[in-house]
Amino acid sequence: MIIGVPIEIKNNENRVSLTPGGALELIKRGHEVYIQTNAGLNSGFPDEAYEEVGANILPSIEAVYDKAEMIMKVKEPIEPEYKLIKKDQLVFTYFHFASYEPLTHAMIESGAVCLAYETVEKADRSLPLLIPMSEVAGRMATQQGAKYLEKPIMGKGVLLGGVPGVSPGKVLVLGGGIVGTQAAKMAAGLGAQVTIMDVNLDRMRYLNDVMPPNVVTRYSNEVNIRELIPHMDLIIGSVLLPGAKAPKLITRDMLKEMQPGTVLVDVAVDQGGCFETCTPTTHENPTFIIDDIVHYCVANMPGAVPYTSTIALTNATLPYAIQLANKGWKKACQENKELEKGLNVVNGDVVYEAVAEAFDLDYVPVEKYLA
Template sequence: MKIGVPIEIKNNENRVGMTPSGVFELTKRNHAVYVQKDAGFNSGFFDEDYIKAGASILNTIEEVYEAADMIVKVKEPIEKEYTLIKPHHTVFTYFHFASSEPLTKAMVDSKAVCIAYETVEAEDGSLPLLIPMSEVAGRMSIQQGAKYLEKPIKGRGILLGGVPGVPPAKVLVLGAGVVGYQAAKMAAGLGAYVIIMDINMKALRYVSDSMPNNVISEFSSEYNIRKHIKDADLIIGGVLIKGAKAPKLITKDMLKDMRPGTVIVDVAVDQGGCFETTKPTTHEEPTYIIDDVVHYSVANMPGAVPYTSTMALTNVTLPYVIKLAEEGWEKACESSTALAKGLNVVNGKIVYKEIAEAFNLEFEMA
């Protein structure tokens, strides 16, 4: 198969779809890999590394799409790429369709096969291609939140872990999944007082059993959320519903109950966000302020640490890329229920129910 790895052109997206190591695993199986010139540069991988691994370097994104049968990316195609995607393409990337109707309709119109990393689902219900980026984003949410709590950036002026004689910041984490767990772990390590909330008692029991004493688990309800936002310094939104829009757990009217300079970080922004006032931002302009509350909602947080993120992503995507290359998308999805659940759009049809429901569009079984 011919596989294309283009440069990511989303704002400040520094990751790349495949490492030289991944390219080598494909070329030794006699697949052709076309990498756009400098595609890996911002992740610390250079053209000569890809050439040594057996890739061909092409100068433009148009050449990569034209040469390839399968496109392996990191982030969803943006508008400039829509017309490059043709019916013969299989596109394997993070799509997050439920947060963008224009993207959904563009991929339907392309008649390509769109397989989304975020809905590939293992037998145990886990999302193996989302987990490593959720781990990165969860940890980064605390790193970024701590920075934006600083007064020069309009935060409350609080050091997350406090100092002797001064209490630490209070961190409220909504969701005890991968994002929330990693966020709580990082916040606890820095010495913050952490409340983590979820409606999944199994997840809360795991938190209680594995976290240090400065992390408290609590069942999530609107009443409890409204109680804790009044004195929380940093609030992390990490709620995920597979393939669907995130629920709005913090509404605009709740902002007035927060103290000026409170920071809220919405890691669920790719799925529409779990705060009503969330709007996607970029690493270039990561924050905005509403009612004196600092909002951070960068839609590609792991793109700020591209070396770590690209390595972690390729570790989990490569086996699926190899399977798709060896068998083609139809046979690969027939033999792998995990990959089959990754099918979102096929030949002009939406085949993932939650995406169709998000925009009242027609749904067809794959």
């Protein structure tokens, strides 16, 4: 199969979808890999590193899309890329369709096969291609939240860890999954007082067992959220419904109950955000303020640490990319139910139910293509 890796053109997205080591593994199996020039440079991988393992360098994004049977990306295609995607071309990337209707319609019209990293799902319901970036984003959420609590950037002026004689900051984490766990670990490591909220009692029992004493759990409901938010310095939203829009756990009216300078970090922004006032921001302009509350809603947080993120992502995606390249998408999805769950749009049909429901589109069972 011919695999193409274009440069990411989303604002300040510095990751690349394939390391030179990953390219080599595909080339060893008889596949051709084409990399757009400088696609890996910001992640620490120059063109020479790809050429040394046998990959080919192409000069433009148009050339990569034109050549490839399978496109491997990091982030969802943005508008300038829509017209480059061809009928029957396999696009393997994060899509987060339910958060952006124009992208969904563009991919329907393209006739491409859209296999989304974020909905590839194991039998135990874990999301293997979301986990590595969730780990990065969770750790970064605390790191960024701690920074934006500083007064020069309109935060409360609180040091999360405190100092002797001064109480540490208070952090509320909404969601006890991968992102929430990593965010809580980082906040606890800084010395903050941390509360994790979730609706899964088994998960909360687990977190109680593994977290240090400065982390406590609370059941997530509106009454408990409203009780806690007036006392918090940093609130991290990390709730995920696979393939669907995130629930709005912090509503606009709740901002009035928070102290001025409180920081909100919405890691669920790719799926529409779990704060009602969330709108996507960029690394270039990461925050905005509503009712004296600082909002950090960067949609590609791991893009700020591209070396770590690119290696972590390739470690997770490569085994699936090899299956797709070796067998073709149809046979690979027939034989691997995890990959089958990743199919969202196929040849103009929406085959992932949560995406169809998000925009009231016709849903076509994926069996139409895999039977």
